[in-house]
Amino acid sequence: MSESKLSPLLGTRDLVLHIWPKHQNLLSFDPSSVAALLYLQLVLPGHFAIAYCANPDLSPSGQLPFLTHGLFHASGLSAIVAYVRRLPNARNLDAGLSPVEVAQLTARVAHVDSSYGDLVNHMLYSLHENWSDVTRPALISMLPVPQRYYVPARIRASHQTRLEAVELWDVPEVEEEPEEQRRVVFGKRKKHRPDPEAHHFKKAFEREKVVEKARAFFDVYERLLGDRQFFTGSERPTTLDVIFAAHTHMLVDIRLPDPW
Numbered sequence: 001m002s003e004s005k006l007s008p009l010l011g012t013r014d015l016v017l018h019i020w021p022k023h024q025n026l027l028s029f030d031p032s033s034v035a036a037l038l039y040l041q042l043v044l045p046g047h048f049a050i051a052y053c054a055n056p057d058l059s060p061s062g063q064l065p066f067l068t069h070g071l072f073h074a075s076g077l078s079a080i081v082a083y084v085r086r087l088p089n090a091r092n093l094d095a096g097l098s099p100v101e102v103a104q105l106t107a108r109v110a111h112v113d114s115s116y117g118d119l120v121n122h123m124l125y126s127l128h129e130n131w132s133d134v135t136r137p138a139l140i141s142m143l144p145v146p147q148r149y150y151v152p153a154r155i156r157a158s159h160q161t162r163l164e165a166v167e168l169w170d171v172p173e174v175e176e177e178p179e180e181q182r183r184v185v186f187g188k189r190k191k192h193r194p195d196p197e198a199h200h201f202k203k204a205f206e207r208e209k210v211v212e213k214a215r216a217f218f219d220v221y222e223r224l225l226g227d228r229q230f231f232t233g234s235e236r237p238t239t240l241d242v243i244f245a246a247h248t249h250m251l252v253d254i255r256l257p258d259p260w
Contacts, residue, residue, distance in 0.1 A: 035246035
């Protein structure tokens with residue numbers, strides 16, 4: 001992740017936010033891109049341009065979203081937020097918070113971005129039906145040739161490593177037996193399909209673990225919000241509210257064949 005240095009000679013007219021394209025009712029097909037868009041709309045309304053981009057290789061750091069400001073750039077959501085905060089005409093969403101509250105908010109932003117991001121990515125990239133019917137076709141439609149032939153699988157593989165580590169990767173539909181246990185039928189190897197009942201039980205158990213993770217996460221922020229409109233009790237959203245809203249938008253406003 002890289003962050004650019006602020007030049008006082010630059011205005012905001014050449015401030016361009018590069019984000020993943022829209023899909024269905026989504027503002028962008030990526031929670032970090034949605035968060036960056038919402039954040040800039042709140043702190044610099046009408047003073048930036050949007051460039052939809054489906055090729056992470058165009059980013060200086062190889063990731064989306066990224067922000068360009070003349071010859072300078074900031075890649076990744078946290079770098080974009082840090083850069084924009086230093087612009088003289090940008091609003092500070094977290095103004096008025098005490099140092100302790102700022103530290104708590106920073107920790108919660110990281111927690112939401114990580115844990116809520118894992119849940120969103122589980123829905124989009126882990127669940128087979130969602131991947132094959134929605135996510136993969138969406139990425140293919142956004143990407144040019146030849147990227148559409150290899151980038152979707154590369155993106156999914158990058159999420160798989162993380163999701164496996166936090167036990168949010170879906171159970172495969174067909175499991176391979178060890179080499180010595182494979183059967184040979186008419187000279188051809190045959191994949192072993194697990195017992196349907198055992199496989200169903202295993203998938204149900206894995207799904208229940210995901211539900212428990214989601215329940216634990218949402219319980220924390222339900223208690224934090226209480227009956228207030230925003231998490232800190234302020235009259236306007238903070239950075240935490242923006243990040244949380246972006247991830248919620250991804251889950252609520254997309255139609256998935258496997259909604260859990």
